[in-house]
Amino acid sequence: MSPAVERVGPAPIEHAGEDRSNEIRRRLAAVEPHCLRTYTPTLAVLAKSAGCYHWTPEGRKLADFTSGVLVTNLGHNPTRWWRRVLEYLGLDALPYTGEFVQARTLNAYNAITEIETVATERLVEHLRSQPGGEGLEQVLWAASGSEAVQKALWAALERRPGEDIILATRGGFHGKKGLAGAVTGCETDHDRDPRVKFIGFPKEECGSVERRRRPIDLAPYRQELDALWAEYGSRLCCLITEPYLGGGGSFHPQHEYLQLLAGWCHEHDVLFILDEVQANFGRTGSAYAFTTYGVAPDIVVLGKGLGNGVAVSAAVGRAEVFANLQYGAGSDTWSANPLASAAVLATLDEFETTDVLEHAAELSRVIEAGLVRLTELPAVERIRGEGVVWGIECAPVGRASAADVAVRAVEACYFGDAQGRAIHLLGPLSGKVLRVSPPLVMELDEAKVYLDALYEIFAALGKKLASA
Ligand SMILES: Cc1ncc(COP(=O)(O)O)c(C=O)c1O
Structure with missing residues (x-):
């Protein structure tokens, strides 16, 4: 037997009464570094998931207010979506014989499968049929959001010699790797790439639902x-922004701000790159946020909900922009793999043939009403959001800072209210903001039940902390 690995790093998270989960957490902590996750105090072990719910190995049911991380917009394991993925792969009648089956290869590196062609055509067609998407012509596939951002920026940097400066909105999040990391955050973060210059984002002006309704002074x-x-x-090659600051704390700007950026880029022939990795496929009310915000990006970056759980992302833009990247410059092992293509096709099928967006609009109203109610409570400072992506900014209570309150709220939701209604949340964004982003398909009655539970949980937490 190999010798036990000495534990380094923080103690594994464990919770009383979760023997099976704790065992799984301990085993994983021995063989995986903790950096693989962003701190979430609950570290839920998810044994099974269906629709808008997860179940722990102990059989506790958690309402999912995260959609993974805005990924499973259509819910977890929707049967029609799965059936289509399998059919697209040619696996609809899998014979369990132990032999090989004739179906799509799962890796066609430097070869082509027809499914990739169909998925690419369908995605382009879908984007071009939406207001603002008319100029999007080609898909540069990738496997994660940050890789797609990186490919979009590579294309922008190659467009014309001497154009080497990238503008990015201060406080944004575009991923951690390579150029995606370089355009994330702000100039005071360490190790900045000198090619990136940050521009202001109107956080104050959209800091709460009420403030966002008031006009914004665009002059500064x-x-x-x-x-x-x-x-x-002429050294400016592109400007990259998100429709709203997601990872930066759920700040959703007035539409006019994004329109200013897009219009200014257009006037100055600077490429306008819209990173919709977390906003795409219905989060803001339209299939794509560029429609919600009334802008027409030169490149739109897609990810997360694009594959509803299968790893796939893409930069989609004008053919002329991508043509400057030479053979191999955009290639890698996983881009446009057949499983990803099948997932994209199944996701497009759902968005094109069901009323998922109409339902999401109703769900949005229910969520807004439920969250506005939370602002009556001492533990909640304000709420922000749109569509089916919201943030609860926590407030300090008693001796607990707002950040402490946020962490305690995640834990309290995980263990649920007196009626056993428990909610899965992720660790705070920007220190003290909790994101509420359930699958778009959550039933309205269920959303109401769990928003009531959220209210009860925040109320009880506030009381407890105030008297501590
Ligand atoms: C707007 C945005 N862009 C890019 C990324 C990076 O995506 P990934 O984690 O898949 O690399 C994220 C991830 O949260 C995101 O929210």
Whole structure:
């Protein structure tokens, strides 16, 4: 037997009464570094999932307010979606004989499968049929959001010699790797890439649902862009932004802000890259956030909900922009693999043939009403959001800071209210913001039940902390 690995790093998370989960957590902590996850105090072990629910190995049911991380927009394991994925792969009648089966290969590296062609055509067609998507012509596939961002930025940097400056919105999140990491955050973060210049994002002006309804003064933002043009002019190659700051704390700007950025880019022939990795496939009310916000990106970056759980992402833009990347520059092992293509096709089928967006609009109203109610409570400072992606900014209570309250709320939701209604949340964004982003298909009655539970849990937590 190999010797036991000495534990290094933080103690594994464990919870009383979860023997099976604790055993799984301990075993994994021995063989996996903790950096693989962003801190979430519950570290739920998910044994089974269906629709909008998870079950722990102990059989406890958790309502999913996360959709993974805005991935399973159509819910967990929808049967029609799965059936279509299998059919697209040619696996609809799998003979369990132990032999090989004639179906799509799972890796056609540097070869082509027809399913990739169909998925790419269908995605382009779907994007071009949406207001603002008319100019999107080709798909540069990737396997994760940050890789797709990286490919979009590579294409922008190659477009014209001497164009080497990238503009990015301050406080944004585009991933951690390579150029995606370089355009994330702000200039004071360590090790900045000198090619990236950050521009202001109107966090104050969209800090709460009420404030966002009021107009925004765009003049300072326009002046900042003009000043950068005066300084760098023809060296500017692109501007990358998210529709709303997701990882940065759920800040959803007035539409006019994004329209200013897009219009300014258009006037100055600077590529406007919209990172919709977490907003795409229905989160903001339309299939794509560029429609919600009334802008037409030169490149849109897609991910997460695109594959409803299968790892796939893409940068989609004009053929002329991608043509400058030479053979191999955008290639890797997983891009456009047949499983990813099948998942994209099944996701498109659902969005094109069902009323998922109409349902999401109703769900949005239910969520907003439920979250607005939370602001009556001392533990909640304010809420922000749109569609089916919301943030609860926690408030300090008693001796607990807002960040402590956020962490305690995640734990309290996991263990549920007096009626046993438990909710799966992720660790706080930006220190003190909890994201509420259930699958778009959550039934309205179920959402109401769990929003009531959220209220009860926050109320009880506030009381407990106030008297501590
Ligand atoms: C807007 C945005 N862009 C890019 C990414 C990076 O995606 P990935 O984690 O798949 O690399 C994320 C992930 O949360 C995101 O929210």
